[in-house]
Amino acid sequence: MNSKFKRSTVALSLAIVAGVVLAGCAADGSGSGASDGDGNGKVGPIMVGSVSSITGPAPFPEVPGAAQAVFDRVNAEGGINGRQIKLVSVDDGADPAQAAQAARRLVQEDKVVAMVGAASLVECSANAAFYEKSDIVSIAGIGVEPACFTAKNIAPVNNGTVPGYASLLYFASETLGHDKVCPVILNSAGLTDPYLEVIKRWEDETGSKAPHVDTSVALGDDPTPAILAVRDAGCDAVVFNANEPAAVAFMNTAKLQGVLDSADWLTLTSAYSETAYDALKAQGTLGMYANSEFLPFMSDDPALDGWREALTAANVPRTSLSIGGYVSAEILVDVLRSIDGEITNESVLAAFRDLDEIENPLIGMPFTFGDATSHNPNRASRMVQATANGWETVGDWVIVP
Amino acid sequence: MLDGVVAGLASGTAYAILAVCVVVLYRLVGVVNFGQAALGAFGAYLCYTLAGAQVPLALAALAGLLASGLIAGLVGWVLARWFATPTTTERAVVSVVFLIVLLTAGVRLFGDTPRVMPSLLPEEVFTIAGVRVSLTTVVALALAIGIAAGVSLIMRHTHIGIRLQALSERPMTVQLLRVNSRALSIGAWAGTGMISTLALLLVAPARNQTFESMSFLVIPALAAALLGGFSNIWVAAGGGLAIGAIEGAAARIDGLANYRGALPFLLIAIALIWMRRRKVWDDAR
Secondary structure (H helix, E strand, O other): OHHHHHHHHHHHHHHHHHHHHHHHHHHHHHHHHHHOOOOOOOOOOEEEEEEEOOOOOOOOOHHHHHHHHHHHHHHHOOOEOOEOEEEEEEEOOOOHHHHHHHHHHHHHOOOOOEEEOOEEOOHHHHHHHHHHHOOOOEEOOEEOOHHHHOOOOEOOOOOOHHHHHHHHHHHHHHHOOOOOEEEEOOEOOOOHHHHHHHHHHHHHHHOOOOOOOEOOOEOOOOOHHHHHHHHHOOOOEEEEOOOHHHHHHHHHHHHHOOOHHHOEEEEOHHHOOHHHHHHHHHOOOOOOEEEEOOOOOOOOOHHHHHHHHHHHHOOOOOOHHHHHHHHHHHHHHHHHHHOOOOOOHHHHHHHHHHOOOEOOOOOOOOEOOOOOOOOOOOOEEEEEEEEOOEEEEEEEEEEOO | OHHHHHHHHHHHHHHHHHHHHHHHHHHHHOOOOOOHHHHHHHHHHHHHHHHHOOOOHHHHHHHHHHHHHHHHHHHHHHHHHHOOOOOHHHHHHHHHHHHHHHHHHHHHHHOOOOOOOOOOOOOOEEEEOOEEEEHHHHHHHHHHHHHHHHHHHHHHHOHHHHHHHHHHHOHHHHHHOOOOHHHHHHHHHHHHHHHHHHHHHHHHHHHOOOHHHHHOOHHHHHHHHHHOOOOOHHHHHHHHHHHHHHHHHHHOOOOOHHHOOOHHHHHHHHHHHHHHHHHHHHHHO
16 A cells, blocks of 8 residues: 555656646746747837736826826837837735736846836835846836935936925925915824925925924824914915815815915915815815926916827826826837837846936926936926916926925 | 804714714713714715715705614624624624724725715805804704703613613523513614714714814714713713813913824813822721
8 A cells, every 4th residue: 555655646646747848838938938028039029017916995097007108108109119019007905915926927027128007005115126136217297205305216207295295395495475374284103304304495495484394183084184274474475285185174274274375375286186076165265286297287288289199099087196107108118219229128228227318298397317316307387376267377487496 | 262162162062972872872882982973974975875876865864874873783783693792802802803894894895085075954155253163064963962861761760771770781681581682782883873864964064074174083082981981971062062162262362282183182181080089098097
């Protein structure tokens, strides 16, 4: 019985080994077939990847969607020197483990030459080190986390919240000409200090002095204490870092406390939406300003025509964030076109490092990359105001020094 | 500082009403309902969703109230049907599951984009201690006190109240006495569900919170209920108002402002230790 057992074990082992070898051959076969088509060759599609939060608490499906819309257009026009661009967009579900896994699969198996059009709650901190190690450049559509703006190989095309907040301070003091600009920081874990630093820099550079800096309220809490404090400080402009629902609540409290008309109210770009406008209008708190990190998407500027057409054709929702995905893809296409030799991840990274600058009408300053160890190429905002006629663009680009 | 106290009362009324609901439900069916605020938020958000679809506000509010009553009643029925004499663990698990299901469904259905949240009451404003207080806050405060008074009276002086209390203490005995315990406990769930929705419908327009942050109003409410030992309705209601007032006052004091969220809980911990001191000493002897 013992020998019988041994025999069957040997047979089983042989079968497994044979299976593995055969499977390996098959994988090799398909692998060599695919190697003509991977990004490292001279023919077949150019592979690019995107790791985004397409599901989860704050989904951004339209950002990689807009990047795809750009590639659809470029491919229809003949691609890059006859080669099509193939975007593999992966959902990280706002889970760092999934984000890390997705990036490794894209780089190691799909052999992508660059990442583009990402918008994720977790991807930058999960993958920044991996991208640097693998010589992969990521031109993110929307950098959400602070880690997106401190990585060597990641360059988001949006401002990010802190530079966006700074642009509001400069706009309040320099464009609107207010002397008593009061910053209100709605706290969320660990994110207050960067705001305080930027307020200090704004005070130093403009010679302004904030009569009151409020940090007493957490994001999502009742904002009444902050409103009472800015009322008592006699502020004539209040810059606050709300997200979309918190901005609506903040304005409602300002109205309730009777200070709506005694100051201008300015907040971050997430309030620049149709749903926020409807809520602001219904509660009678129009007049609020917000920054737009791109050319304001609700304006009728002809520079937006290409974006509008591409997203309509691809059936992607037209939001402010989608412009980030769109711009990042256009920048990548420009750089890919500039590469003479083989298109590999190394040659793409080198092309970005050698890049002087790229103008894009949808962002307020030229995109640069260079040898910097961190990137925040877009620090320009255009201001919009909620008026009786909807969101209206106010003034020119505000560039944060 | 007084203006901070008055400002904090607006949130305090919501904590107080929710705390009363938590205590009542605990006294009647023995469940600490972690989903109390989520239930109210569900009804309130349903109301604003319907109102956004051009349904008249009164009808939408009614639908929201009925929906939360129905959902809560359903949970009560499930508990009574399958967990006739639940252990403490079973009760806690049911409560946690209820919160998770409500949170998931609510976030999925209502998302986190801001809504137009019309006020049920006219937008009258009074000035108290330099703070403008809306009529809604005053009504919510009156409601909190009214509900606490009403529930105390019912529990102590009516036939149904005594049956309800008996139900929580000896469910089997009550059933043997041919009291329809299932109907009573379903009624308790549905009633507290509807009151939570009413509370959130009153305070929501001033705050315009997301579904998620509304659902977590249950934390200060639970703290207030704890202060009342999950049995004293008046202490729970007062505790809710006090937590709101402390949060509001602390925001106006430099150095304390950053810790205002945690401050009420620190005070509650001290209060609980103080309240238990005699028992601990007695036991030690």
